[in-house]
Amino acid sequence: MARSVRTASDSAATGPRAPAGADRREVSPPAPVLPADLVEPLRADLAAAGFTVDGVADLLGPVASAATRRDRLGPARRVLDRAGATPAATVVRLFTLGDALDAARLDAAFPRVCAHGLERIGLVRRTCGGPDTLLRAACDLRPYGDEEHTWWVASDLAEVTTGRPLLPDHVLGVGGASLTLAAWTPRPRVGRVLDLGTGCGVQALHAATHSDELVATDLSERALAFAAFNAALAGQHWDLRQGDLFAPVGGVSGDDRPGSATAPERFDLVVSNPPFVITPRDADLPVFEYRDGGREGDALVESFVRGVGAHLAPDGVACFLADWETRAGGDWRDRWREWLDTPECAGLDAWVLAREYQDPAEYAELWARDGGHLPGTPEFDVLTSAWLDDFESRDVEAVWFGIVLLHRPEAERSRWVDLDEVTGPVDSPMGPYLASGLAARTRLHTTSDEQLFATAWVAAPDVTEERHARPGDPDPSVILLRQGGGLRRAIQADTALSALVSVCDGDLTGDVAVTAIAALTDEDPDELRRRISGPLRRLVADGLLVPAGAGEEAGEGPER
Known part of the structure; x- marks a missing residue:
């Protein structure tokens, strides 16, 4: 029960303003x-x-x-x-x-x-x-x-x-x-x-x-x-x-x-x-407690990001939703680089999954409708205009929405940061996949290239390969490694990376496979390792490859 x-002693906050159209004398039922x-x-x-x-x-x-x-x-x-x-x-x-x-x-x-x-x-x-x-x-x-x-x-x-x-x-x-x-x-x-x-x-x-x-x-x-x-x-x-x-x-x-x-x-x-909806700070506009954090722009999300690290135990994880602003001419990652480079976030691993974005007009229309105002009404026009004025005052070009995970390592070490754009369909539920992804990224962060290629890898059961070629061409022009579950990645591969994945059955180490592929392609093995180490790390981070003995279920997608 x-x-x-x-009640926290310092929880005082300015009361919300009644929405337009609501009776300001009306009291919510208990x-x-x-x-x-x-x-x-x-x-x-x-x-x-x-x-x-x-x-x-x-x-x-x-x-x-x-x-x-x-x-x-x-x-x-x-x-x-x-x-x-x-x-x-x-x-x-x-x-x-x-x-x-x-x-x-x-x-x-x-x-x-x-x-x-x-x-x-x-x-x-x-x-x-x-x-x-x-x-x-x-x-x-x-x-x-x-x-x-x-x-x-x-x-x-x-x-x-x-x-x-x-x-x-x-x-x-x-x-x-x-x-x-x-x-x-x-x-x-x-x-x-x-x-x-x-x-x-x-x-x-x-x-x-x-x-x-x-x-x-x-x-x-x-x-x-x-x-x-x-x-x-x-x-x-x-x-x-x-x-x-x-x-x-x-x-x-x-x-x-x-x-x-x-x-x-x-x-x-x-x-x-959190109440992350970006809302104009105008005393005459309606505010709803469930969506408005009472701060200008995306400052509520910044406060959360900069404050949560102090509350994470070793190996603790924060998982939260966020809206954040992108300035004109900038990239959605700029805001996160700014926040994550603050002293409060030092030492925290970060995985930001940007899911979708809206331009200022789309964002204003969405939340004006959410408050019960229909397009074409005077109230709707007043609200959307206020939102557009607010965004213009900060030179906002777009508002992004995403899921964020912050992780405090068990022991002191350098951190890893993955600012990941994932705007396509994904599996559901995603929780098991994110848990595996956090663990994989953490292992990779302390894994040298030598250790990476000394490992025997297994292609996850949900990974398939697609080859695209023009009619009559002997070789494919595009090779895609496609993930059936999780983030449903489609990763473009060259013939060497494709060949490596094709022999990842848990018996051969990456070194043995690379040596064999280099002999077939007449390429220097060391150069081949340098060329594919980055893509190989991406495949491991995203769960398309798992270490032999780690459990074949790791690539099967979330349990249902």
Whole structure:
């Protein structure tokens, strides 16, 4: 079960501004609270109703399920109209469609908790008084899980359900960013995990399954209240703390007052889906706590990058999402070189996987729509104009999004940095692959070329070779080594590298293979080693080649 929320003494922050269109006097409803005597009954009722990821998908079918993910509820309503008053249909109507239902129908769908219990928890509220009172969802509740676990996640109701603009303290539920981070996070068994900016606790649900101790922090008191509910419903124990960035775990938060920092706590894994959305600092524009970090430009991400190293235990890893700016005429890697060259990041290995980018107009349109404003409305035009002015003031040419891993070595040594652009499709989940990639890059960093070629390598089972040639040409003009899983790399190879990979069956060392290939091609073996050592390291780093005896599963892609 979740502990009570602790508040860091230096967590004061300016309150958010109400979104345009929202009633500034409107107060967000309280988060649900799960009494101990209703934990098991609620869990049992939800499971018995079939309110699981697979159960809802089976009920709605592929078309309505896909439409619901696009915030189009009409197809789901048509399916539920035909389904009748089954428990599953009732629960989906209540929490997904936002329908007002009578107490008798809720009693039938929740026989252990009943309508009164749902109201006591705070999951439903009365729509009016009198004998014909109907009950409506007070918050969003949806099934969530992984291959081994079934959970339910409570958060604030979405705009598509309420028909009203979001309030500034809106607590987001399961969304695209949280799903991305969950899929990309390495998950070895560890001692301590920090989920910084936990929100309603999506990452914490996963992290608690492979750690001995979990600390989850957020600046938002309402977010932590939802997290406490979700931890209780999952039967997990989280140490919940309130505060800005690293302040709750003994670190600076941007507060430079004397005594504002304490000794940093250390963690084996830090995960974070921070409020990284770049937002104009204009007092008249709406701000949402779940996405805005209260800093100019990408300064929130910089603060995280420069602060997390102090909280990583030896061999500790930080895995987080980030948006960052690229200046006109620059490269997306410039920002990371700048941040990683600071004293706070000294000694940290870094693997930045840049996934996609948007120009300033695309970025402005995305987040204006996210706040509930439609193109063509005056509010939309005002918002996008403010974003464009803000980007222009810093000469921003593009905003990149990516996944970042920072690693503290077990012992003091020089660091490695891999600034990696991966904009194509990848496998899912990616966590196991990233864990292997971190280990491979760390081994390579301390491996000399002599040791590299003295190793017997094995081509991963998902690696195939493609040869492209013009009709009638005796030799291929392009040879591609293609990875079926992981990052799905397609690496161009010359005939020598292709020949080396073709004999990587674990029996021959690289030296033996190179000597044989050099004899066939009439090339100096030492020159051949120098020429292919770089590409060979790339193949090893990306998992296309693994050391013999390391386990053939290393190249099979993530487990499912």
